[in-house]
Amino acid sequence: MEDTKNDLGTIRIHNHVIAALTSIAVSEVDGVVGIYKGIRGSLFNFLGKQNTGAIKVETDKNNEIKLDVAITVKYGVHIPEAARRVQESIQNAIEKSTDLNIKEINVNVHEIQGG
Amino acid sequence: MRFFSTIGVLFYTLVLSMLGGLIIGFTLHLLKLDQVIFLLTSSYTDINLRIVVGLTGVLLIFISTSFAQLILGRFQKERTIAFTNPSGQVSVSLSAVEDLVQRLTAHLPEVKEVRPDVIVNKKGIHVDLRIVLRSEVNIPDFTLRVQEMIKGRVQDILGVEEDVNVRIHISKIISKKDEKKREPTEPPSDLEQPSIPFKGYGRA
Numbered sequence: 001m002e003d004t005k006n007d008l009g010t011i012r013i014h015n016h017v018i019a020a021l022t023s024i025a026v027s028e029v030d031g032v033v034g035i036y037k038g039i040r041g042s043l044f045n046f047l048g049k050q051n052t053g054a055i056k057v058e059t060d061k062n063n064e065i066k067l068d069v070a071i072t073v074k075y076g077v078h079i080p081e082a083a084r085r086v087q088e089s090i091q092n093a094i095e096k097s098t099d100l101n102i103k104e105i106n107v108n109v110h111e112i113q114g115g
Numbered sequence: 116m117r118f119f120s121t122i123g124v125l126f127y128t129l130v131l132s133m134l135g136g137l138i139i140g141f142t143l144h145l146l147k148l149d150q151v152i153f154l155l156t157s158s159y160t161d162i163n164l165r166i167v168v169g170l171t172g173v174l175l176i177f178i179s180t181s182f183a184q185l186i187l188g189r190f191q192k193e194r195t196i197a198f199t200n201p202s203g204q205v206s207v208s209l210s211a212v213e214d215l216v217q218r219l220t221a222h223l224p225e226v227k228e229v230r231p232d233v234i235v236n237k238k239g240i241h242v243d244l245r246i247v248l249r250s251e252v253n254i255p256d257f258t259l260r261v262q263e264m265i266k267g268r269v270q271d272i273l274g275v276e277e278d279v280n281v282r283i284h285i286s287k288i289i290s291k292k293d294e295k296k297r298e299p300t301e302p303p304s305d306l307e308q309p310s311i312p313f314k315g316y317g318r319a
Binding site: 067073075076077078079080081083084087088091104105106107108109110111112113 | 195198200202203204205206207208210211214215218271272273274
């Protein structure tokens with residue numbers, strides 16, 4: 001949970017919100033299928049719930065965010081390039097929507113689909 | 116880390132050996148039944164012994180979970196290919212690389228089945244392929260072509276310059292006859308299909 005104080009009070013942004021923003025940002029990147037689902041994700045989908053297990057959000061003392069994201073890429077894409085685009089897309093989306101600083105975005109390519 | 120692993124392995128060897136010895140002693144009647152019953156009764160009734168036995172149980176569970184975490188953590192750590200860029204770390208799981216190799220080779224006309232296994236160590240990336248081939252293939256030419264293709268594509272797609280060592284094991288060669296036998300046979304079209312009784316008399 002990230003806290004930002006202003007004159008009127010405190011604004012708290014839950015980690016689930018950051019995970020949801022991350023998920024959307026990842027799905028918009030070319031060459032990337034989306035967040036890695038796995039068995040757990042498929043089960044969540046079946047139950048009609050959102051799976052944020054593949055996205056880990058950590059906040060340090062300086063209110064900086066560290067993200068670990070597991071993704072699935074399309075067959076044939078250059079993985080380092082796709083991962084870099086994912087990192088940029090997540091950074092843009094979170095900074096645009098929350099004004100929070102991002103320290104690290106670790107991308108874990110778990111699966112290759114299509115082809 | 117290696118020190119703790121060694122201690123863990125020694126500990127489990129010792130505990131399991133003791134357990135095995137006790138079981139053997141019990142079955143060979145080296146341990147008298149009276150002694151066993153006395154031991155069990157005293158550890159069940161004596162408060163001091165109960166505490167000692169209980170604490171031993173807790174300690175065993177603690178050591179087991181720590182040891183399991185140590186081993187599993189190490190396996191998880193080794194199951195990725197990782198590199199860093201200014202925004203953070205990018206790691207590619209080996210199952211994804213196996214997917215990639217599978218897709219690269221499965222569409223080749225000479226290949227009937229393929230099962231890849233990818234290992235990474237200090238020497239580089241090792242791809243082990245078990246292939247079921249269709250007959251009438253020049254194996255040296257084919258394997259060389261596959262090795263070069265996988266090496267090039269894996270280095271290109273992962274963006275790594277590490278050496279990719281591709282080992283191919285042809286596990287089976289299937290002849291065309293075998294393949295035809297396995298395919299489901301369709302009934303010949305010139306044979307008359309049996310007529311369905313009351314066909315065309317659907318419900319209104």
